Amino acid sequence: xxxxxxxxxxxxxxxxxxxxxxxxxxxxxxxxxxxxxxxxxxxxxxxxxxxxxxxxxxxxxxxxxxxxxxxxxxxxxxxxxxxxxxxxxxxxxxxxxxxxxxxxxxxxxxxxxxxxxxxxxxxxxxxxxxxxxxxxxxxxxxxxxxxxxxxxxxxxxxxxxxxxxxxxxxxxxxxxxxxxxxxxxxxxxxxxxxxxxxxxxxxxxxxxxxxxxxxxxxxxxxxxxxxxxxxxxxxxxxxxxxxxxxxxxxxxxxxxxxxxxxxxxxxxxxxxxxxxxxxxxxxxxxxxxxxxxxxxxxxxxxxxxxxxxxxxxxxxxxxxxxxxxxxxxxxxxxxxxxxxxxxxxxxxxxxxxxxxxxxxxxxxxxxxxxxxxxxxxxxxxxxxxxxxxxxxxxxxxxxxxxxxxxxxxxxxxxxxxxxxxxxxxxxxxxxxxxxxxxxxxxxxxxxxxxxxxxxxxxxxxxxxxxxxxxxxxxxxxxxxxxxxxxxxxxxxxxxxxxxxxxxxxxxxxxxxxxxxxxxxxxxxxxxxxxxxxxxxxxxxxxxxxxxxxxxxxxxxxxxxxxxxxxxxxxxxx
Numbered sequence: 001x002x003x004x005x006x007x008x009x010x011x012x013x014x015x016x017x018x019x020x021x022x023x024x025x026x027x028x029x030x031x032x033x034x035x036x037x038x039x040x041x042x043x044x045x046x047x048x049x050x051x052x053x054x055x056x057x058x059x060x061x062x063x064x065x066x067x068x069x070x071x072x073x074x075x076x077x078x079x080x081x082x083x084x085x086x087x088x089x090x091x092x093x094x095x096x097x098x099x100x101x102x103x104x105x106x107x108x109x110x111x112x113x114x115x116x117x118x119x120x121x122x123x124x125x126x127x128x129x130x131x132x133x134x135x136x137x138x139x140x141x142x143x144x145x146x147x148x149x150x151x152x153x154x155x156x157x158x159x160x161x162x163x164x165x166x167x168x169x170x171x172x173x174x175x176x177x178x179x180x181x182x183x184x185x186x187x188x189x190x191x192x193x194x195x196x197x198x199x200x201x202x203x204x205x206x207x208x209x210x211x212x213x214x215x216x217x218x219x220x221x222x223x224x225x226x227x228x229x230x231x232x233x234x235x236x237x238x239x240x241x242x243x244x245x246x247x248x249x250x251x252x253x254x255x256x257x258x259x260x261x262x263x264x265x266x267x268x269x270x271x272x273x274x275x276x277x278x279x280x281x282x283x284x285x286x287x288x289x290x291x292x293x294x295x296x297x298x299x300x301x302x303x304x305x306x307x308x309x310x311x312x313x314x315x316x317x318x319x320x321x322x323x324x325x326x327x328x329x330x331x332x333x334x335x336x337x338x339x340x341x342x343x344x345x346x347x348x349x350x351x352x353x354x355x356x357x358x359x360x361x362x363x364x365x366x367x368x369x370x371x372x373x374x375x376x377x378x379x380x381x382x383x384x385x386x387x388x389x390x391x392x393x394x395x396x397x398x399x400x401x402x403x404x405x406x407x408x409x410x411x412x413x414x415x416x417x418x419x420x421x422x423x424x425x426x427x428x429x430x431x432x433x434x435x436x437x438x439x440x441x442x443x444x445x446x447x448x449x450x451x452x453x454x455x456x457x458x459x460x461x462x463x464x465x466x467x468x469x470x471x472x473x474x475x476x477x478x479x480x481x482x483x484x485x486x487x488x489x490x491x492x493x494x495x496x497x498x499x500x501x502x503x504x505x506x507x508x509x510x511x512x513x514x515x516x517x518x519x520x521x522x523x524x525x526x527x528x529x530x531x532x533x534x535x536x537x538x539x540x541x542x543x544x545x546x547x548x549x550x551x552x553x554x555x556x557x558x559x560x561x562x563x564x565x566x567x568x569x570x571x572x573x
Contacts, residue, residue, distance in 0.1 A: 007093050014091040017055050017068045040064045060490045063509050114183040114240045117175050118213040121185055124169050125157025125203040134158040137202055140221050150277055153252055157203035159218060163195040184235040200224055204269045207251040215241040217269050234288050244292040248272055248285040256281035262305040271345045278349050291323045296330055304332045304514045312338040321374050324367035329393040331513035334367035372410035383411055391422045397448035402524045446477040452525050453484050454507040456518050460488045466529050
């Protein structure tokens, strides 16, 4: 029986990382490395790399890294102890016995039981649809045009008009109804009796990314609705479910998102299903709450391009405005599709078909343009304050440059004043003793250029053609540029020093946007370089006029050049 530290080495000697990876991906040799598309995120490029000598892996796309144990555990959703046990069994290595933390073991057992209860509940509700008492629900589903295929895809179900129907099913399967109360399937009366939380409702299972049911939404059938009945009842938070972290339909939409490279975000369960019914299979929905940072982080792992489909009333516009603000500051692009008054997604599609929706999509505003149009309806001071607050939350330099320019132009402000206000806000928000001086323009410019170069090293020739290297000022930027220029590929990472690697990972880490907006980011850099070139031209003309050594005709030419330069600069501000 081996100590676990010895067992780890024994397992690695019997199971190689490369052999394990070959079970999941097709590896090919590139120099001293083995490469493949990453198994941890959806892609086609060979960004996943294995160093056989060291027994380690690294993905340039999602920054996943580690050894055999990290690889196996990540793919199978196991913690280290579970991974160690699984690989030890496969390798024929006997582990030293240990006593796991009783509390941790109890919590894992509790969560497993809750997941089993939810799967049983989902199956129970779904089977109820075929019962005679569910005719009113089947009629409603048919009225809404939901096909049998979609009913199966989303696992729709029916909760009976009974206080004990699901509870009896859970009890017969040996589950503790107090645990069912804790995970939201049951409720408890003041006298301590348990009863079904969902009754007389069309049921929507909410699934995690593994496809496991973790919660439910229940919609009252209109013909059965009483005066005080809520339209929807939703599961509350539980040990297996946090409402602000999940999105309805994301599990079902994942394959389509990978193909279409965008996400349609809407509000309700029925909106999502209706969109899928008409071919918009990349649609997902928020779960009875405003869009959260956790939901955005989850969505950003699949695509950085979103379409917001909301009602065109005041509430829908307000939700779209707030959603745009959150998405844009986190580096995602978005468009806003608002439905006209007295029409929602269901009525628009059923009455007019996908053609009408496609017309709305074609006219959809860019997220920032939508925000600017909303700002124009505010008091000027409130609009400026919002713009400065918005910019203070933008972390990516290339986005800050573009957003600042568009906001200043849209609100009729000086870009310098708008930027100055952002700097004032940042300085006032920081503790005085920790306040950092403003970053010199040259350094800020270096970071903008090199951030793009790191994110898209194959675009370095295009950057050079635009004159980006001529505007670098710092020695670190020159040095990093030269290393990237040697390969113009992901292999540049192998040439970097520790500090440079840290910068690379920060530009492409889990908190950075996905690498699927190359054209947009390149255009932002080009815009910045054009502005710099125009500013430099203007400065040279002004200097020539100040010297006053030219003849009268030449001075007139200088003045015409200055007016032209100023005009162009103003147009771009």
